[in-house]
Amino acid sequence: MERSHQHQQLRKEEHDTLSKLKQMPVESLNLEAISIATNLYRSAQRLRVKMETEVLSTYNLSWTAFSILYDLWVWGALETRKIAELSGISTATASNVIKTLEKKSFCRKSIDTRDRRLVFVSITDSGKQAIEELYPEFHKGETELIAGMTKDEQKILTGLLRKVADNLHTT
Template sequence: MVQPDRGAGPAADGFLAFTEVALDRTAERLPGTDRSAMTMVLLLHRVASSVVYDLESTVHRPAGWSWSAFRLLFALWVGGPQEASGAARVAGMSRAAVSALAKTLHAAGLVDRAPDDRDRRGVVLSLTPTGAERLEAAFRAHNQREAEWAALLTPDELDVLNTVLGKLAKAAQVQDWVNHRF
């Protein structure tokens, strides 16, 4: 097996540079590959990963939680008290992940857990007053960081990007060929 040269070439430039190498090598090895579609998915994934990592490392870890914890806390803040499976759907997480995370956040005093009146096996999650305060403080920093990312684009570019991403998000929910985790 050939070991990659970690000291030279486009791949050495980092995370985003891999996209160009991947596109070129795939075209060489699998002619007929839809390069535009592959570019869209690779860039979308890599940029989303970069933004998430940036937010987690600059905002959420300093706040004392993970990106997943933020997503769950934010879902409860926006939607109010909800059954754990509903919170999992909104937060884009598995029910098992929400269950484990809710226990951790409960122990930290950020989330309350109560039996579901409609289904005694279920659990209703809600933010504690401390959880709401801490989420709101962290979200201010989160949104400032979002604004810094958005400022890299012109207002027109940002509108176009939001329109295109909204179109993809809607299609992901209505296309019958799309597999859904939630």
């Protein structure tokens, strides 16, 4: 019941927002683009808050710290710039988050012996233990995200989100 009320409230907010924007002096306003961007943003923010509150708080990790730890777990040692790219953050932000993960003993840095400008980061045993404890709960949140969608709807949404990501990709 509460979920339905929240859903109706969001639709009303979306309708009210679009109505307000129609009054703005903007030529060729694409209301669908606004609606899609707004819904993507709200969904992403809700997912992030849910995961940080319900799952990642166990280890006092931010979404970004978890993302980096996850990438190290999946891919092994990575260069700092690659970590930043995978996480969609600047190298400066990646470096700061890596420092935090290092303080927790979840990762370690090493300098490339051939090119001392390159810094590689690898997950530690403590980091593996943390991610392996967190990931099952994190994955529950991922599955809750798609609850009520058919497999076909999930595939369609995945394809559409990939198109959105491709549109945002900068080189």
